[in-house]
Amino acid sequence: MEKVCKDWVAEAFDSSLVNACHWKEFAQNAKTASAEILHVQNFTEATATVSEIIHSLKAKTVIAVGGDENPALQNLYKSISSPSINVCTDKFDIAENAPTADLGISTAEFGIGETGSVCVDTYSYEARLVGMLPPVHIVFLNASHIVENITTAFQVISRVFHKGHMGFITGPSRTADIERVLSLGVHGPSRFIIIAIENNPEGRLH
Amino acid sequence: MEAASTNRNIRKEIHKKLQDNIMRDALSRFAAQYPDARLHAYDNVESIEALRDDLRDMKRYTVDHIATIADTFESSVRERGAEFYRAADGKAVKEYLMKICEENNVHRIVKSKSMATEEIHLNQYLKEKGLHVRETDLGEWMLSVAGQRPSHMVMPAIHLNRQQCAKFFSQELKEDIPSDIPFMIQTARRVLRKEFLSADMGITGANFGIAENGAIGLVTNEGNARLVTTTPRIHVIIIGYEKLIPKIEDAAKILRLLPRNGTCQRMTSYMTMVDGPTPVMYKKDGKWIEEPRKVYVILLDNGRLKAANDPKLKEVYQCVRCASCLNVCPIWTLVGGHVYGHIYSGGIGAILTGLLNGLDDFSKFSDLCIGCRKCVTICPGKIHIPDLIDELRARNIKQNGLPLPEKAVFQNILTNRKIFHALLRIGSIGQKPVQSGKFIRHLPLFFSGMTKDRSLPAIAAEPFRDRTKKLFQKNPDKPVCKVAFFSGCNLDFVFPETGESVVKVLQDLNIEVSYPQEQSCCGKPVLGIGDRETAKKIAQQNIEAFEKSSADIILAACPTCAETLRKTYCELFADDTIWGPRAEAFSRKVHEFTSFVADAYKRAGRLAPTAGTHKITYHDSCHIKRGLGIYKEPRALLEAADGTQFVEMENSDKCCGMAGAFGVKYSEISLPILKEKIDHIKNTGAKTVAVACPACMMQLRGGLDQQAPDIKVKHIADILAEHLH
Numbered sequence: 046m047e048k049v050c051k052d053w054v055a056e057a058f059d060s061s062l063v064n065a066c067h068w069k070e071f072a073q074n075a076k077t078a079s080a081e082i083l084h085v086q087n088f089t090e091a092t093a094t095v096s097e098i099i100h101s102l103k104a105k106t107v108i109a110v111g112g113d114e115n116p117a118l119q120n121l122y123k124s125i126s127s128p129s130i131n132v133c134t135d136k137f138d139i140a141e142n143a144p145t146a147d148l149g150i151s152t153a154e155f156g157i158g159e160t161g162s163v164c165v166d167t168y169s170y171e172a173r174l175v176g177m178l179p180p181v182h183i184v185f186l187n188a189s190h191i192v193e194n195i196t197t198a199f200q201v202i203s204r205v206f207h208k209g210h211m212g213f214i215t216g217p218s219r220t221a222d223i224e225r226v227l228s229l230g231v232h233g234p235s236r237f238i239i240i241a242i243e244n245n246p247e248g249r250l251h
Numbered sequence: 252m253e254a255a256s257t258n259r260n261i262r263k264e265i266h267k268k269l270q271d272n273i274m275r276d277a278l279s280r281f282a283a284q285y286p287d288a289r290l291h292a293y294d295n296v297e298s299i300e301a302l303r304d305d306l307r308d309m310k311r312y313t314v315d316h317i318a319t320i321a322d323t324f325e326s327s328v329r330e331r332g333a334e335f336y337r338a339a340d341g342k343a344v345k346e347y348l349m350k351i352c353e354e355n356n357v358h359r360i361v362k363s364k365s366m367a368t369e370e371i372h373l374n375q376y377l378k379e380k381g382l383h384v385r386e387t388d389l390g391e392w393m394l395s396v397a398g399q400r401p402s403h404m405v406m407p408a409i410h411l412n413r414q415q416c417a418k419f420f421s422q423e424l425k426e427d428i429p430s431d432i433p434f435m436i437q438t439a440r441r442v443l444r445k446e447f448l449s450a451d452m453g454i455t456g457a458n459f460g461i462a463e464n465g466a467i468g469l470v471t472n473e474g475n476a477r478l479v480t481t482t483p484r485i486h487v488i489i490i491g492y493e494k495l496i497p498k499i500e501d502a503a504k505i506l507r508l509l510p511r512n513g514t515c516q517r518m519t520s521y522m523t524m525v526d527g528p529t530p531v532m533y534k535k536d537g538k539w540i541e542e543p544r545k546v547y548v549i550l551l552d553n554g555r556l557k558a559a560n561d562p563k564l565k566e567v568y569q570c571v572r573c574a575s576c577l578n579v580c581p582i583w584t585l586v587g588g589h590v591y592g593h594i595y596s597g598g599i600g601a602i603l604t605g606l607l608n609g610l611d612d613f614s615k616f617s618d619l620c621i622g623c624r625k626c627v628t629i630c631p632g633k634i635h636i637p638d639l640i641d642e643l644r645a646r647n648i649k650q651n652g653l654p655l656p657e658k659a660v661f662q663n664i665l666t667n668r669k670i671f672h673a674l675l676r677i678g679s680i681g682q683k684p685v686q687s688g689k690f691i692r693h694l695p696l697f698f699s700g701m702t703k704d705r706s707l708p709a710i711a712a713e714p715f716r717d718r719t720k721k722l723f724q725k726n727p728d729k730p731v732c733k734v735a736f737f738s739g740c741n742l743d744f745v746f747p748e749t750g751e752s753v754v755k756v757l758q759d760l761n762i763e764v765s766y767p768q769e770q771s772c773c774g775k776p777v778l779g780i781g782d783r784e785t786a787k788k789i790a791q792q793n794i795e796a797f798e799k800s801s802a803d804i805i806l807a808a809c810p811t812c813a814e815t816l817r818k819t820y821c822e823l824f825a826d827d828t829i830w831g832p833r834a835e836a837f838s839r840k841v842h843e844f845t846s847f848v849a850d851a852y853k854r855a856g857r858l859a860p861t862a863g864t865h866k867i868t869y870h871d872s873c874h875i876k877r878g879l880g881i882y883k884e885p886r887a888l889l890e891a892a893d894g895t896q897f898v899e900m901e902n903s904d905k906c907c908g909m910a911g912a913f914g915v916k917y918s919e920i921s922l923p924i925l926k927e928k929i930d931h932i933k934n935t936g937a938k939t940v941a942v943a944c945p946a947c948m949m950q951l952r953g954g955l956d957q958q959a960p961d962i963k964v965k966h967i968a969d970i971l972a973e974h975l976h
């Protein structure tokens with residue numbers, strides 16, 4: 046899968062900017078923005094968590110990206126698929142199934158403490174579909190990859206953003222266009238779930 | 252450039268809007284909630300001011316280097332493989348766009364909100380050309396279905412309620428849609444999803460365009476912009492020059508403020524950056540293919556480059572279109588955006604319209620800024636909106652001349668102090684039979700003659716200037732300093748007793764007071780309408796009058812006068828080598844009454860708060876609070892006054908609604924603003940409301956007279972004078 050940066054950790058991060066100490070503020074702001082946060086220790090735990098979500102959603106079709114870059118994620122995708130659950134990871138498969146998929150799964154590069162946003166690298170078409178078309182979107186985030194604020198986020202971004210498509214997601218899609226009543230899920234997902242991986246020794250999700 | 256309308260009757264439109272209870276309810280609820288919600292979003296930043304400074308400085312740098320930054324942006328865009336086109340105006344955009352559509356066999360277009368395309372009426376044009384175009388922002392989509400215009404830049408449909416929305420849904424979808432909000436949202440999702448998936452082309456604007464790498468950024472909550480930049484095989488970006496920024500990191504300077512000010516969020520749900528062609532997939536002959544998306548960037552001028560080269564108006568480049576200036580505008584929050592008549596509403600809307608459509612369109616609704624300066628305190632880009640409006644008013648008068656009645660009054664009467672004052676005296680005799688409880692705010696009073704629905708204010712039988720001789724007999728023998736008093740028209744001809752109080756308070760401080768008899772109106776009424784030439788003549792008379800006095804201090808007890816004397820005179824003569832320095836020397840001596848006295852009382856140990864029982868509240872005049880930055884001093888004086896108990900009212904610094912000629916010309920708007928003020932005063936339970944401004948005093952008395960006659964309105968000078976022993 047094409048990306049704005051193949052390896053954000055090596056090329057964009059630096060420990061003075063990206064640090065787990067901003068987690069608390071991140072989590073608080075993300076929740077305020079109606080994001081759901083789930084903690085797991087590793088990808089084994091993550092597999093169980095995702096399975097539970099699929100079960101509760103009664104999801105039949107899942108579209109997922111990031112497996113090519115990360116074997117652990119690839120395994121996760123393999124283990125959640127079953128005869129009754131179609132997990133699409135091929136890009137054309139994703140394109141074909143996106144309009145009817147029940148769940149999209151992708152990865153985030155880092156979180157932003159000040160706002161509760163996650164930064165997503167959506168260079169590839171399938172990465173965008175996964176986050177926008179299904180009613181529920183899960184992103185995996187390394188819990189120690191958090192920057193303090195928008196300013197530091199852009200310091201990180203400016204190191205690698207030469208071309209492509211990327212941005213921030215802060216909670217689910219929302220509108221207040223009718224009587225300023227907040228409603229979720231107008232064009233994009235109505236649920237945005239961040240699965241924070243606590244213990245990821247190699248520091249990378251992909 | 253397209254003019255949106257001709258021969259509008261703006262008063263009729265205002266009248267209609269004021270009858271629209273659905274809209275008025277929505278706006279007043281929003282206006283009440285907005286300020287706190289905004290501040291809450293900033294709770295976790297150290298200094299809002301520092302962020303605003305950063306944004307302003309970055310934008311200022313950009314506009315000063317706009318040509319090179321635009322060149323860099325262009326080459327960045329081209330290097331990445333996108334097409335780039337500079338459009339001089341709307342016509343150029345449309346022609347270029349049609350070419351793209353024809354070359355690429357485009358039939359269906361989805362759009363995400365873009366003010367620039369609204370500005371050039373693009374949708375209408377594309378529809379005429381037989382293209383299928385859909386707005387995808389929910390509010391914009393509903394309005395386009397309803398054939399209405401947005402009334403707010405960020406909340407386009409704020410003037411509608413759910414029943415009205417349901418009606419538009421039903422009309423468009425030809426099925427019966429209940430007025431249930433979640434149901435309507437899901438219906439819109441279903442309908443617009445089809446549009447996204449079948450569109451050939453997506454058109455977006457941009458919240459910023461980065462020269463360094465050619466990326467554009469879009470912020471939305473619904474995610475429609477993210478879909479518009481995802482599904483169609485062609486992406487057209489229409490971006491104005493003012494959206495350019497030099498570096499990637501500069502985007503942070505916008506993004507830390509825009510969502511907080513715009514929607515009271517720390518960040519919107521989606522912030523999307525698009526930089527050059529990225530892959531897109533679509534089905535061709537039943538088979539999925541992937542190829543690079545075609546990206547076209549159109550950089551729109553339409554008057555923007557001219558503004559960039561204008562030393563005053565280039566400030567508009569600091570605007571990030573957050574619309575927060577509307578959210579705090581006492582006029583906008585009453586009448587909504589439609590009466591402004593153009594795409595951009597509110598004060599900033601008047602300015603942008605002046606730049607894009609010309610001064611004629613500007614002048615149609617430039618009156619709707621009352622100069623309260625509330626917007627200046629929150630604008631992320633720190634734009635001085637009322638000052639830019641004044642600038643455009645002045646240019647408009649220069650270009651088109653004054654309307655006839657004003658011309659006669661201003662140029663022949665106001666510049667001649669003797670005639671002017673003689674007329675005021677006649678006014679005091681002539682008014683007796685028509686004297687009523689109604690007042691108007693600013694002298695000169697000729698304005699009231701031009702309006703039929705209000706009577707003259709009560710002009711005192713003996714103006715202040717005739718009382719000075721007697722008053723000054725009580726001047727101290729060995730004064731600590733000498734003050735020359737500038738009364739302004741109101742204290743001279745309407746409230747001479749307050750003028751007397753000023754003198755007494757000063758004499759009690761062992762100060763010698765004088766009154767240069769040749770002083771005249773400060774000139775604010777003519778400045779307000781944009782007649783700077785007349786204002787200069789008046790200013791010269793005043794400067795000369797005070798140069799003859801030997802006083803150390805020039806003191807005004809009207810903040811509007813103080814601001815005009817202190818700030819505006821210097822600006823008026825900025826390029827004048829003779830009058831410039833004279834105005835400077837003059838203005839350095841000018842002080843406002845409450846701040847001057849508070850300072851003296853403090854030094855004399857007379858500013859300690861007292862514990863009394865007489866409840867007193869205070870209304871901040873716009874000019875004293877935001878024009879002069881004085882708000883602590885009047886409160887300190889009131890807290891120290893014997894027997895008083897000071898209580899704050901809600902929104903103490905919101906305009907009382909009269910603002911010079913405005914309150915007379917648009918009494919329908921002025922009166923509801925006054926009513927709200929009076930409700931806030933009543934809620935405090937205070938028996939007295941203090942002001943530091945005679946103009947506010949006039950307005951509040953006019954309102955309290957009828958609605959709460961037992962509450963007294965007093966100038967602080969009067970309160971202090973009462974407490975002298």
Ligand code: SF4
Nearest residue numbers: 570571573574576630
């Ligand atoms: S002028 Fe200032 S407050 Fe108004 S829309 Fe522009 S940036 Fe926002």
